Amino acid sequence: MRRVCLTLPTDRPCVPAIGDVVREAAHGARAFGVEVHVLVLDSASAAAQAEHRAAIGKLTPAPGVVVHHFDEEEQRHLLRDLATAAAPALTDRLLDLLLPDAVSYGACTDRAFLIAEALGCASVHRRDSDSGYQEHAGETVHPIHQELAFLDTTASDAAARVSARRLRPDAQNRQVVLVGGSFIGDMSVDLDAIRRLDPAAYERVVALTVPDDYPALWRSTLVADSFRGGGTTPFTGDRTTLTSVPPTRVDMCNIALSRAVYARVPLPPATDTVGSDYFLLHVVHAAGLPGVQHNRHIVNHHTPDRRTDPAFLAYQIRLAKYFLAVPRLHEIHTALGAAGTGLLDDDGRLRTAAVADPVRRSAADARPGDAHRLDVLDSVYRGLGGRWAEAADLLATRRNQLLAEARADMADFAFLLDAWPALIDAARSRGLVSAR
Template sequence: MRRVCLTLPTDRACAATIAAVHGEAAYAARNFEVEVHLLVLDSADRPTREAHAAALRALPPVPNVLLHHLDEAAQREFLREVVEQAGPAEPDRLLDLMLPDRASYGACTNRAFLIAKALGCESVHRRDSDSRYQLLDGVPVYPVRHELASLGRPAGEASGQVTETALDPALAHRPVAMVAASFVGELSVDIGEVQQLDPEVYQDLVSLWAPVDWSAEQKRELVAESFRGAGTEPFRRDHALLTVVDPMRVDMCNISFHQVQELVPLPPATETIGSDYFLIHLVHDAVLPGVLHNRHIVNYYTAERRTDAGFAAYQLRLVKFFLSMLYFNAVYARMAEAGPALLDAGDRVRPEAIAGFLRESAALDRAENEWRLRRLDHCYRSLGGRYAAFADQLAAAGPRLLAEAQRDIEDFALLTDAWGALMRAAATAGTAATTAATATTPGPRRQLERSST
């Protein structure tokens, strides 16, 4: 029986989401020959973690569903052992990149990748705490239905599990590396108010993530489809397309990976939205088969984003995303140019090629990002109110943010170099540090193997 990891990283109260994702795990175990490891990586405060632990204890036992709830202390112990066993040149720096003291969408998912490897899982399926499942006739619509039907199979076999195929037959031997969908509901990036206040400023702001040499028309097209997911159309019937998946059509709240996540990590950048999207681009540019389905998840905004502190924190993460694009646009261009050359003879991604592109981009002149900061300042000030107040914060933080954006890409290169060794160490970890005590798993390694039955 194959093992799969269904993971929910969180830093906020989400007991209801935990119960809902457990429902998806139970559905997977009932309908497929799999052992599902439900992994909750918890970075919330202590009272919230305790509430999550209570929610997990209250879940009904399900055959072949195993529960794992790791707080940051438990995660750190596991990572420390893995880093020590891997023996990298800069162990302390790598440990900080895996578990930074600031929020990192990429780092939390990287931890899930390593823990899944330690658990013997061959695929990772990620959900988010600020999303929920659609319903059809009152029944949740679970994405795992399409994920387990195709993920990891040779594309030629997976073609029998989908509605439609738009894949070069020459790729039939390659395994399906990613199965994913998107979301419906609110924009994935909290800038709807900007669009309401001034559509022209919205156009200027969102277009800052495009390559600077794109035409005005290309930028308009990008803005028109950015952050909207699958719109608002509710689920009515299944559709799954076997193809090389367009990165603009999927979201990390509704995604699964096979093999590729063991070869290349996600960027560990802190306080940066979109830092977890790199593998979506890599799967596409390496021409790896994927399945795009329509079991979209519902996205919603938590109350914290509406506070003044939450607003400023979120806008800063958006700014850092725009600054990261100086480097990532260059890397994406190099990956697109390389195409299938990103793969070795066994159709596996070559991490050394990716690390090389990352280092090349880290040497780029910062002038483009200095221009981005000026445009951002203009956009925020023109909106007035709290946006203008944020512009004052941005002006003071500008030099630091420019340096951080460059350092983030250098850190990503370092982590990519070490990722293979970290994965091998995770696979053989097997000690108490792997599963340090948490509220719902109170003992050493056998706790992560504890069934909910």
């Protein structure tokens, strides 16, 4: 029986989200005859974890659904075993990257990839704890339905069942390795307050996400579209497109990836950096691998904990680190795009080393322009005043640290890329059967 992993990483109380995801798993198992392993990776407080365990314990068993709940200590134990098996001399450094003390959007998903390998899963389907599902005609709109319908089929098979086709001919016989949708609801990052206060200030900040060498017309379009997801139109019926999925048109709260991708390339383990988990979408697109883009968009919402002053300030650090990462990421994406199908081996599989090379080069030098990006944030935030001025003060105190981390994060990613094949082999060999 085909086995898949539906994962929910969380660092906040999210009992309703756990219930929603388990119900989605039941739909997938029932509709497609697969075994769905729900993987809750829990970095929440001890009290929240207790609530999660209790809620999972009360779930009504569903045929074909297995629920796993791992707190950080359980994750650390497993990861240490895998790192020791993969590279005994590097265990501590690998463990620090895979389970850092700070928030890492990439590392939490890398942990899901490794555990999915240990579970013998063919794919990973990711959701977020601050999102939910749409309803249509009295039914829940489950993204897993499209994910299981198309993932790991050939593009030629998918072509007969999608609404539209925009895939180049040389990819027709390749495997569909990515299926994704986007979101409706709140913006994916906490910038809407700036947009309401001062649209010009908002444009200055969001422009930092656009590579410096983009033409003015492209820049304005990208700024207007950034972080808006799938818009505001509710789901009224399925639309699917077979394509090389544009990374800006899908969201990591609504994505499924084949192990053909993540068993070859991990996500950047950068800490406190929003957007770091989108890297694989760019790799898949650059290599021209087939994907299916759908419109079963997740409903995004900002939980109350994200609106507190401490959470607000922490988020500004994560945004600043993303803005600092943009030039390096753009260089890497450009190099990957230039390589194209050269990223693939003779069997059409991603070559880890071909991805690692541009990542390593991006970490090789300091960037004078990085400081200017922090200057823009400082100017905008002080002009807005209030809690934004407090954020400017915080960024100023961490300025040198942030600049150093922008370079070190890429070096860490190159290191993880080098170790990744051995980690995957270790996970696959170890196996995992425990479930809750």
